[in-house]
Amino acid sequence: KAGVTQTPRYLIKTRGQQVTLSCSPISGHRSVSWYQQTPGQGLQFLFEYFSETQRNKGNFPGRFSGRQFSNSRSEMNVSTLELGDSALYLCASSLQDSTYEQYFGPGTRLTVT
């Protein structure tokens, strides 16, 4: 079974621009979560989607948004990029609500200049 895929893998953007990242979960997984990882803050939860509904959102500004499609694929968008948004953005999918084992994709490395 194929794992979680994320595109693009690397991205360089300029301050003020916006960016869209994509995630395809493991087949059959309906929950998709997004995390930001930086050396200083570690892994920080952004949001979680299940059946096209956002069930949880982390403590990030409104510039960070996401959505999930009917095929469980998910996108996240960051508008008005800031230098501090440079990070590894990770998507994870899970099958069951009760145990919530999450499997991560390879991540998108975003650099904001």
Next chain:
Amino acid sequence: QKEVEQNSGPLSVPEGAIASLNCTYSDRGSQSFFWYRQYSGKSPELIMFIYSNGDKEDGRFTAQLNKASQYVSLLIRDSQPSDSATYLCAVKPANDYKLSFGAGTTVTVRA
């Protein structure tokens, strides 16, 4: 208080020794506990999960959970250089759709 705290590293162990990693969590209602391994430049990889008090063994890895003490640990037996990585403890808080991660413990296995 942080939701998940791990013992600070880095942890250096000789090849063949046991590496012991510890993690405490604040939400007493948490039910699911995970250990992820992350190699430098890679994404986290799920290596162990545990839901019930006690020990769970998988190959050279043993996870231990004590809900009363809000403590979960990971033992790596017969440590190999390939075990050199950062180990992340993650907890699913009660009634919350997310995982809370600790800062990670970097393990170096020296040959």
